[in-house]
Amino acid sequence: MTNEKQQIYQDFITAAAGGLEDYPQLMYMGVETCPYKQTIKDYPNYLSIKPDGKNLVSVPKADATFSPYPQIGQVPEIDEQGLKFLDQYITEACICVSSFVEEQIKTKWLGRNALKNDEFWSTSKILPIVNLVSRLNINYPNINLDNCYIRGTNQQGVENNYPFSDLVKDVVSYEESIGTSNSLGVMFKQFYTQGEITDWVKSITGNYDLMFWGGYGEKPFIEQPELFDNTTQQVMLTSTAPNHRGDNKISAYDLTRMMSLVGWHQHLPETSKLPGVQWHNLESIVRALGTDPARYIDLAIAKLGLQEVIDYPVIISKLGNGATNVRNRTEAVYVALVQLVIPNPLKLEQPAKLISLSMAIKGAKRLEPRDLDQEVVELDASMAAEITEILRRAVIGELI
Structure with a gap:
């Protein structure tokens, strides 16, 4: 670890102090602290930005190691030597770096145990939500999920209906405006069986060894939900109330791929897009993912002194x-898609730079003797420091 990186880690150790076993201080900073929270509503528009080659260029510039974004069901080539700079406590990671070439998105995939299937905790909650959007849109191309509600009887025996977008936001934000993230996360699984959801994820990412059988430690907020279109006054989807028990063993690659499919939807060729999905039905998911309590990218931007020089930031995670x-250890996972435009204020004739990458980073820590609170503090600081290093390299074009 370089002296500068060590100092950044020490700074984050100080900031992470007070973190507890289930509540890492930096990971749960909350969107209220985010300097960009007022622009979350604009994230879908910002994600439409692409370089024109004159006023805005991709960084890094794609070289021969970049390939077209993979087709649905195709696993890209992943450079497993590409993330050697990451700390030893990062056990699994996958980063997809994008670069536009003649208006086409090209990508390079970097990994550390990127295809190892393991538990990725609550980050996998994005999968059932995207699965639901894709399957609905295939059957009902004109559906607008912003006009849809999920209704049914909750665990307290109260029957009610809730806007789809509010439920997705509650899964991500942990605000518990409607229910807990865990109970809502498994509720989104209730529309399909274990096998149906697992097979769908496999068909999208091409990772046929994954398992996505389990829930999130709580009963579904609504055991047998219905999805109701308020515009047509029709029930669009009903649940057979399947059980979701077992392991959720997926990979860093699966999560990186899914986040990139959401964030870069507007730029992908049809054969690479989420099947059937209309962009307007991903927009509320993008905004919801903007409310994640984990603000590691905010911290990285501040640590690198970039707050005043970035435009059109998108941080969905x-x-x-x-x-x-x-595994007898403390674990932390962060899945994100980051897009920044960095103007060249001192060189007005130079184009601005577009940086856009998707990532899944998992860290683990075990102290002897065990001290779960201290493990949380050290791992929280490690995650923040490593994500800062990833962003630093991305900004100067050295991530690849």
């Missing part, structure tokens, strides 16, 4: 964390 008795 999903956190996950927990102490595992199976």
